Amino acid sequence: MHKALVMKADACTGCHQCEMMCSYGKVGAFNPAKSVMDITIFDGGAVNVPSTCTQCEDAWCMVVCPVQAITCNPATGAKEVSAEACVGCKVCSIACPFGAINYDPDSGVVSKCDLCKGEPMCVEACPTTALAYVAQDSTGYERMRHNALLAAGL
């Protein structure tokens, strides 16, 4: 059973420490612009929503990639980008309907959450319970699915 990165808006204070650590893990610099975890702040900080890739099973980015640069890590279930294989065509960045994979002009390849090989740095950095990395059966997948269907009016 893979673990999942769980994000809870109601526990997020908008401190951006996850973004700092994420970018440090990704590019070795504290630069939120390079983070693949994003905190969106609404109403002047009244509501803060963390979001990143949720590692879809039949991931759009992975299926659409013309050179198989995105593969599933069997240990974590994360969809990982091979910087060596990625040609930088960006087709994944328009195909992902969550906007969770982005081109980085500095590296010439795309960048997305890879769950840090099973030890997500954003979770370590989070001072509250807004980010957690837990067994998938306890993430309330069924509840999320139910809510998503409700929200879609189905």
Place this chain on the structure above:
Amino acid sequence: MHYVIAGAGPAAVAAAEHLRELDGDAGVTLIGVQSQPPYSRMAIPYYLTGKVGEEGTYLRRTEDHYEKIGIDLMCGEVVSVEPGTHQVVLADGQQVSYDKLLLATGAEPIIPPVPGMDDPRVQQCWHLEDAKRIIELAKPGARAVQVGAGFIGCIILESWVLREVNLTVLEMGPRMVPRMLGDKAGSLLQSWCESKGVKVHTGVRVSAIESSEEELQVVLDNGEICPADVVIVSTGVKPRLDYLGGSGITIDQGIVIDEHMQTSVPDVYAAGDCAQGLDFSTGKTAVHAVQPTATEHGRVAAANMVGANNLPYKGSLNMNVLDTLGLITCSFGAWEGVDGGDYGELYNPENFQYINLQFKDDVLVGANSVGYHQHLGVLRGLIETRMPLGPWKDKLKDNPVLLADAYVGVNQAALQKAQ
């Protein structure tokens, strides 16, 4: 059960793998024209720039990938389809029987009907072999004329500039990439290219290419002449349909398919650049000839081939992203707008930035952007889910840059409402 796939591009490979996943016992045969492993045309521009070698263009990275998962690769050109006997015939006379057939034969370049196109210094940029010849011809300092500034034309520009050729681009449309960008976006892209030293002429047609031993002369319909050492033709593509005569399969712009990706003939399906399938935005059928549509077609076709037509397709959202000398442009869905629609726009020519969002009521239906590369996918998410934007529509009209915020915002609101 034996599934046969004519073609070996992205739609064909996506379909073959999905067929294998869904029906472990069946035979799956891919018939490709070229002898090298299935490769990706999308990667050719990066082969031209030297970012990847030839292996870097292959659709799958391990040599024994197809063998390992039980997909038979055949080299051959399908020259006819005979639905009566459930067979395809190859150029060498070989007959291949199928229970279900997928036509994924892709597209071929459109060659302008002008004299002089047969000179060896006039090159298409379509097959990997074309790319290899262009690399030989495009020496530093060479005068290169590229005919066509469409999708492919704009992506390959960079490889000429990196090769330090002296480049002139000719486009017969009123602007660059006229099928994907509106006036402002197309003009921004043109001035960007010009700022990088590329000469761009729009609204011009080539009437002939005259050749002497020393050089080529590209003659334009306005009488102007562009001298060249090499001419690259990238004037668009059209579905490959020449082998379908006598098959009884209905053809329009491409191979017409229904919501199950089936052609007008039972047990024959089509996918990718050769197929004219349902368009998400218009509800009509269209040939998209883009990678996302091709891979979706392939997977949905496979599901219907295995499951006896039980997965109706919602249609593909036409979308495209280009990187032209470092300027990223993209288009989604009804970027030209819809009747009774509304739009929001940001235009910042000094920074080569532009966003145009098209709405129908409070739903996003299309978009163009220039100079942005973050969270572009949310445009697809918002369009395809038809999520009502509510108060976010006015915020986006004021400031289209808030796209990703709007996406998170409307989803968060929907979630709260549901709880």
